[in-house]
Amino acid sequence: MDSHLFSKTKIESLDLANRIVIPPMCQYSAANGQATEWHLMHYGTLSLSGAGLLIVEATAVAPEGRISYADLGIWDDKSAFALSKVVDFIRLHSPIPLALQISHAGRKASTDLSWKSNNFIHPSAPNGWQTIAPSAIPLSTGGTIPRELTIPEIDQIVLQFVRAAQRAVAIGFNAIELHGAHGYLLSQFLSPITNKRKDAYGGSLENRMRLVLEVFDAVKAGIPSDVPVGIRISATDWIEGGWDLAQSIELAKLLEKRGCAYIHVSGGGVDGGLQRMPELRPGYQLPYAEAIKKAVRIPVIGVGLITVPQEAEDAISSGKADLIAVGRGFLYDPRWAWHAAAALGAKVAVPPQYSRCEPHTLKGLFCNE
Numbered sequence: 460m461d462s463h464l465f466s467k468t469k470i471e472s473l474d475l476a477n478r479i480v481i482p483p484m485c486q487y488s489a490a491n492g493q494a495t496e497w498h499l500m501h502y503g504t505l506s507l508s509g510a511g512l513l514i515v516e517a518t519a520v521a522p523e524g525r526i527s528y529a530d531l532g533i534w535d536d537k538s539a540f541a542l543s544k545v546v547d548f549i550r551l552h553s554p555i556p557l558a559l560q561i562s563h564a565g566r567k568a569s570t571d572l573s574w575k576s577n578n579f580i581h582p583s584a585p586n587g588w589q590t591i592a593p594s595a596i597p598l599s600t601g602g603t604i605p606r607e608l609t610i611p612e613i614d615q616i617v618l619q620f621v622r623a624a625q626r627a628v629a630i631g632f633n634a635i636e637l638h639g640a641h642g643y644l645l646s647q648f649l650s651p652i653t654n655k656r657k658d659a660y661g662g663s664l665e666n667r668m669r670l671v672l673e674v675f676d677a678v679k680a681g682i683p684s685d686v687p688v689g690i691r692i693s694a695t696d697w698i699e700g701g702w703d704l705a706q707s708i709e710l711a712k713l714l715e716k717r718g719c720a721y722i723h724v725s726g727g728g729v730d731g732g733l734q735r736m737p738e739l740r741p742g743y744q745l746p747y748a749e750a751i752k753k754a755v756r757i758p759v760i761g762v763g764l765i766t767v768p769q770e771a772e773d774a775i776s777s778g779k780a781d782l783i784a785v786g787r788g789f790l791y792d793p794r795w796a797w798h799a800a801a802a803l804g805a806k807v808a809v810p811p812q813y814s815r816c817e818p819h820t821l822k823g824l825f826c827n828e
C-alpha cells in the first residue's frame with residue numbers, strides 16, 4: 460500500500476512532495492542577527508533532505524526579540540540580506556518549500572548560547588539586554604525581571620512582525636510561521652501564568668488571544684495573499700491554571716476563520732520550573748495535534764520525539780496529524796527522509812549528483828527532483 464507519509468499534499472497553494480516537515484531549530488550561529496556560513500552549510504544540507512517542508516529557525520523580528528545574542532534576525536535590510544544569501548544558496552540546487560518562523564522571545568530573551576549555559580545574561584553585561592513581556596514576571600527558575608510592555612510598544616511589535624514577514628517574502632520564503640509556542644512572547648500573552656495584564660491584552664481568554672490574532676491579521680494583510688501564514692503553538696503549558704488544550708482549540712478555530720494556513724502543535728516552555736511534562740515517549744504531543752485536528756479543517760503538523768518512520772506513517776494514517784515534523788531526527792540524520800522512504804517502500808527526490816548511491820536492493824527509491 461502507498462505510504463501516507465509520502466503522499467503529496469498542499470499548504471494552501473504551496474505544493475509539498477510529502478508530509479515530512481523539518482521544524483524550526485535555532486542554531487545560535489548568527490552575527491548581529493545576520494546569517495553566517497554555518498547557515499549556508501546547515502540549511503544547504505537540510506535542503507537536500509527530501510523533506511516536504513523546511514521551516515527555518517526562530518528568526519527575531521527585533522534585536523531584543525532574540526533568545527540569545529547569536530540568534531537569526533530579520534529586523535532590518537542587513538539581516539534580511541544575510542538571510543537572502545541562504546535562500547539563494549538553497550535555490551541553486553533545491554526546490555524544497557521554505558518557511559521562516561518569525562519570533563519574539565519576550566521574557567525568555569537575553570540568554571547565553573544553549574550549549575554554553577542556557578543562563579540569562581544580565582542586562583548590564585556584554586551580550587545582555589532588558590527583556591520585555593506582557594507582565595513583569597520572571598521565570599520561576601530566576602533570571603531577568605522583564606519590563607511590562609506599554610500599549611504603544613505592543614502596537615510596535617505587531618508592526619515588527621509585519622515588516623519581518625514582508626522581508627521574508629521579499630527574499631524568497633514561500634511561507635511564514637508565527638512562533639506562538641514554547642513560552643516566547645506570543646505564548647506569554649496567551650498564558651495566564653505569564654500574562655497578568657489588566658488591560659485589553661490580559662485577563663479573559665479573548666483578551667489573552669488578542670495580540671496573537673492582531674499579529675496574525677496584520678501579517679496576513681501585509682504580504683501577498685498567496686503566501687501561507689501558519690502558526691506554531693504550545694497546546695498546553697503543562698501547568699495547572701495555565702494555557703491548555705481547550706484554549707488552544709478555541710484559538711485554532713479563530714485562526715482558521717481568519718485564514719491561517721496550518722497549526723503546528725507543540726507543547727510547553729512557558730516556565731520550565733513549573734511545568735509538569737508527561738512521560739517523554741515517541742509522539743507524546745500527538746494527542747494534542749489530534750484533538751486540534753478534530754476541531755479544524757486546515758492542516759495540522761504534529762511533532763515531538765518522532766524518529767522512527769513507521770511512527771510518522773502511523774500518525775498520518777490514523778489521522779492524528781496531516782504532517783509530521785522531525786527535528787532532532789534530522790540533525791542526527793539529514794537523510795532521514797531517504798531512509799524513511801526506504802523503510803516505507805516510498806520514493807524520494809534526490810539531487811542527480813547523488814543518484815548513484817541508490818541501493819541495488821531498493822531500485823526505484825529515488826525519483827528525480
Ligand SMILES: Cc1cc2nc3c(=O)[nH]c(=O)nc-3n(C[C@H](O)[C@H](O)[C@H](O)COP(=O)(O)O)c2cc1C
Pocket residue numbers: 482483484485486516517560638640641691725762763764765784785786787788
Ligand atoms: C537545537 C534545537 C533548536 C530548536 N529551536 C526551535 C525554534 O527555533 N523554534 C521552535 O519553535 N522550536 C525549536 N525547537 C523545537 C523543535 O522544533 C521541535 O519541536 C523539538 O525538538 C521536538 O521535536 P523532535 O523531538 O523531533 O526534535 C528546537 C529544538 C532543538 C533541538
